[in-house]
Amino acid sequence: MIWKRKDLLGIEDITQEEIEHILAEAQKTPEPVLVGKSVALLFFEPSTRTHTSFDLAAKRLGATVTGVPIAQSSVQKGESFLDTLKTLEAMGVNLFVVRHGESGILHPVAPQLQASVINAGDGAHEHPTQALLDFYTILQHKGKFKGLKVVIVGDILHSRVARSNVWGLLRLGAQVTLCGPATLVPKEASEWGVEVSYNLEKALQGADVINVLRLQLERQKESLIPSLAEYAKLYGLDAQNLSLAKPDCLVLHPGPMNRGVEISSEVADGSQSAILEQVKNGVAIRMAVLRLLLSSRSKNEESRGRLKKAKA
Ligand code: CP
Numbered sequence: 001m002i003w004k005r006k007d008l009l010g011i012e013d014i015t016q017e018e019i020e021h022i023l024a025e026a027q028k029t030p031e032p033v034l035v036g037k038s039v040a041l042l043f044f045e046p047s048t049r050t051h052t053s054f055d056l057a058a059k060r061l062g063a064t065v066t067g068v069p070i071a072q073s074s075v076q077k078g079e080s081f082l083d084t085l086k087t088l089e090a091m092g093v094n095l096f097v098v099r100h101g102e103s104g105i106l107h108p109v110a111p112q113l114q115a116s117v118i119n120a121g122d123g124a125h126e127h128p129t130q131a132l133l134d135f136y137t138i139l140q141h142k143g144k145f146k147g148l149k150v151v152i153v154g155d156i157l158h159s160r161v162a163r164s165n166v167w168g169l170l171r172l173g174a175q176v177t178l179c180g181p182a183t184l185v186p187k188e189a190s191e192w193g194v195e196v197s198y199n200l201e202k203a204l205q206g207a208d209v210i211n212v213l214r215l216q217l218e219r220q221k222e223s224l225i226p227s228l229a230e231y232a233k234l235y236g237l238d239a240q241n242l243s244l245a246k247p248d249c250l251v252l253h254p255g256p257m258n259r260g261v262e263i264s265s266e267v268a269d270g271s272q273s274a275i276l277e278q279v280k281n282g283v284a285i286r287m288a289v290l291r292l293l294l295s296s297r298s299k300n301e302e303s304r305g306r307l308k309k310a311k312a
Contacts, residue, residue, distance in 0.1 A: 003292045007110045007117040010126035011168040019168055023136050025288035026281070032062030037294050040093045041067045042084070043120070044075075044100045049255055049279055050120045050129065054097045057286035063294070066093070082109050089115045095294055098122075103160075116293040124158045124219065130254050131164035133285040135172065137278050138209055141250050146173035151203050151245075154213030154235060154262050157184045157224070161254045162213060166192055179203035180213075180235060183224040200235050207245035211252040212237050212263045228261050238264040242272065250274055 001021050011019070039058040043051050051067070058065045068088070070076075075084055085096060095116040098106060103123030110117040121127040135145070142148055150169055156162045156178050169176050170193050177195040178185055189196050197203040204210065215231065225231045242249065251263075251273045259265050268275060 006293065007106075008128055008289055008293065009106050009110060009117065009119045011128045011131050011164040011171075012126065014128075016171045019132070019135065019172065022132055022285070022288050022292065023139060025292055026132075026136055026284040028288070028291075030060045030287055033291060033295050034058065035062035037063040037094045038092050039063045039065045039095045039097065039290070040088050041065065041120075042070065042096060042098045042100075043067075044070050044098075045121070047099055047120070049282055050099065050127075053279070053282040054118075054120065054286050054290075057283050058290055060283070061287055061290060063095075063290070081105060082112060085109060085113055085115075085117075089113055095290065118289060118293070121160050123160065124163070125160050126164045127160040127254075128164050129282070129286055129289060130161050131168050132289070133278055133281045134161075134165055134211060134252055134254070135168055136281045136285055137252060137274050138250065140277070140281075141274060142208060145169065148174045148208040149177065149206055150174050150209040150211065151177045151179055151207045152211045152213065153179045153200060153203070153237060155184045155215045156180050156189060156213065157186050158216040158219040159213050161211075165211060166194055170194070174209075177203050177207075181225060181231070200237075200241060201244055204241055204244040207249050209250045209252065210237060210242070210245060211254075212257075214254065214256060215258055215262050232261050236260075236262055236264065237267050239266050239270070242267055248272075252278060255279065 001017055003021065041051060041054055055065050093115055095118065097118045097120050099120040100122050103125035105122055106117055106119050119126055119128055138145065152162050152165060166176055177197055178189055179197045179200055182198055185196060249272060251267055253263055253268065253275050255275065257263055257268055259268060267273060
């Protein structure tokens with residue numbers, strides 16, 4: 001397929017063919033195809049994995065990378081989000097990687113920019129490159145998606161990872177079960193085309209993949225669980241309840257982990273865990289997305305340039 005999109009704002013927006021194209025692109029050996037391109041990283045929320053892997057990915061492809069220090073920027077003087085991006089674009093930035101606490105903030109802004117925009121996590125909405133690296137890791141282990149039972153366990157309510165995973169996994173043909181306490185599963189989840197379970201033991205039966213989510217205590221405005229100990233007892237993945245899944249069940253976690261709360265160290269560091277593979281695959285997936293968004297635009301710009309010259 002020929003890649004046409006300028007931006008990657010979410011998995012809900014893209015087709016199965018586009019997801020498969022990104023996964024195929026991630027297998028390519030990195031070459032410096034983005035020399036002369038400029039990438040800016042704007043993280044309004046903390047990050048280790050996503051920020052660093054975008055930084056490494058862009059540099060491996062030859063782009064220059066600027067990490068914009070939000071706390072020292074004119075955002076603190078009240079400059080709007082759009083004005084901030086337009087200011088940086090005027091300096092020659094070709095692509096923005098943005099993490100922001102507000103769900104959906106990028107959708108009205110991206111069409112107002114010539115530069116590409118990648119959503120690196122917006123509120124509890126989407127985290128498309130996390131989902132893509134999850135899919136890539138599943139594909140490496142299972143070789144397919146169709147018919148797989150994927151259980152997403154934990155704080156679904158606050159999770160952008162869960163939403164991006166659900167849209168993509170359903171499009172790829174997997175069966176998805178969401179499991180967590182009723183207070184942490186959004187009411188509308190039953191309309192997403194997934195199974196919803198409040199009982200972890202039942203949900204894990206026959207699972208091919210378990211994606212364990214972080215309990216996002218920083219996003220809980222009120223107490224939604226009785227205690228961490230109770231949550232760990234009812235919804236924590238440990239060696240005992242993992243044995244209810246298929247013997248070759250793969251364990252994923254987007255990180256960072258609350259060890260001993262949503263996942264035991266025995267499972268996180270065990271033979272079924274692919275958590276560090278996910279981190280490694282994050283660089284490959286982010287290189288793939290950067291390459292597709294920036295090099296396809298270069299080709300389009302070149303062909304537009306050739307057309308202009310031919311007409312002149
Ligand atoms: N999974 C993830 O987004 O991790 P970071 O917050 O460290 O980027």
